[in-house]
Amino acid sequence: MSKDRLLSLxxxxxxxIAAMxxxxxxxxxxxxxxxxxHAKWHGCTPTxxxxxxFLYMVGMAVSLGKPKTGHDRKLITSKILKRSLYLFLIGLFLNGFPYFELSTFRIPGVLQRIALVxxxxxxxxHYFKTRVQIIIGISLLVGYWIIMSFIPVPGIGEPNLEPETNFAAWFDRLFLSGHMWRLSETWDPEGFLSTLPAVVTGLLxxxxxxxxxxxxxxxxxxxKIFVLGNVLIGIALAWDMTFPINKSLWTSSFVLYTGGIAMNFYGILFWLLDIQKYRSKLTFPFEVFGSNAITAYALSGVLASLFGIISLGDYSIHQVLFDGLVNIFGDNYFASFAYAVGFVTLCYLPILILYRKKIFIKV
Structure with a gap:
């Protein structure tokens, strides 16, 4: 089996990416x-x-590369640094597009977290043995739990896990005040401190x-993957009783819970696609999306912004299309879902063209 191309991956x-x-x-x-x-706070929905x-998948892709030594290590380190920088900059571009208002410019984001992880x-x-990586991973999860659950929050008081008063929110405000998620402004779901446990998601x-x-x-x-995945889910559910599963805080229990589910989900895909060699027209669109995943995500961000600011008459393209779907289906929820499906399809078409032309944009 070639490690260079895994259909399941x-x-x-x-x-x-399509789900994103x-x-x-x-x-x-x-x-x-x-x-x-997303869950309103504690808990976990399919979203x-x-x-x-995605972070778990990034780790799986990294595992395919043979650890480098000597001069090769220096070359790969340079590539890693450049790729991380490019991802971070693309994320900043998407946050600012199209107005780039620097006074309220959001610094964290999805691509920024992917870049850091x-x-x-x-x-x-490339630099540490697996044993050291495991120690680092455990230390990050336990250390984050201790910080969030036992260290008093400066200027606030007792440790807590509330949105605006938890330690991670306080920490991020120290460095990112005025440049956080616009829907909260006082905390950020992709903040810097909560990126530490997110690193463990990639390590898994x-x-x-x-x-x-x-x-x-x-x-x-x-x-082994299925056993380990379900053990992690069990540990996560036990930990959830004292350190709740929470995506916005990226709690340690959330890392183990989602990591365990990812192991089970990917294991099924690997068995079907790379062991059983199952092929279906249903998997082809996702293979296409996966071939230029970051390009598809960036394209969706740009298109969504443009649809919101370009007007057709008195309303934006987005509003005109949604209102049209409401008139067709007569159900706001289904019309909203249909719009999302249509938007995914719209993003798919240029990615399909790239795929057909064998153009794979690597960041």
């Missing part, structure tokens, strides 16, 4: 089916699985890749 990446675009672009945020929304799935886990993959992908891709007997490797 492409499809997994494509599914995740779907949940980010409803016809109206007032009419969204509950599973397509909350999307971002950790990729930087950390890729360097660890590396560990899974090492277990699965290096195994001579793929069935045995899969068995």
């Amino acid at each position: 492409d499809v997994f990446r494509g599914l995740t 675009i779907l949940v980010n672009d409803p016809g109206s945020w007032s009419y969204v089916y509950r599973p397509l929304l 909350d699985l999307i971002f950790p799935f 990729f930087l950390a886990i890729a360097l660890m993959h 992908g590396i560990f899974s890749g090492k277990i699965l891709f290096a195994a001579e007997n793929k069935a045995q490797g899969l068995g």
Whole structure:
């Protein structure tokens, strides 16, 4: 089995990006089916699985690269630094587009977190042994739990996990005040402190890749992945009682819970697509999305902004299309969902053209 091209990894990446675009672009945020929304605070919906799935996939992709030494290590380190920088800058561009108001410019974001996680886990993959990576991962999860649960919040008081008064929110305000998520302004779901446990999500992908891709007997490797994934889910549910599963805080229990689900989900894809060689027209669109995942995500961000500011008569393109769908279906929720599906399809078409022309844009 070639490690250079794994259909399951492409499809997994494509599914995740398509799902990201779907949940980010409803016809109206007032009419969204509950599973397509994030949990209000504690808890986990299907939508909350999307971002950790992508970080987990980043780790699996990193695991395919053989650790470098000597001069090769210097070259790969330079590439890692450049790729992380480019991802971070693209994320900043999407945050600012189209007005780039520097006084309220949001600094954190999805691509920025991906960039930081990729930087950390890729360097660890090439510089540290697996045992050291495991120690670092455990230390990050336990350390984050201690910080959030036991250290008093300066200027606020007792440690807590409330949106505006938890330690992570306070920490981010020290460095990002005025440049955080516009819907809250006092805390950010992709803040800097909560990126530390997110690094472990990427490490879980590396560990899974090492277990699965290096195994001579793929069935045995899969068995280990399924066992480990369900053990992590069990630990997460126990930890949830004292450190709740929370996507916005990226709690340690959230890392283990979503990581365990990702292991099970990817294991099924790997078995179907790379062991059983199952092929279907249903998987092809996700293979296409997965071939240019970051390009698809960036394109969706630009198009969503343009649809919101370009007018057709008295209303934006977005509003005109949504109102048209409401008139067709007579149901606001279904019209909002149909808009999201249509938007995903619109983003898919240029990515399909790139795929047909064998153009794969690597950041």
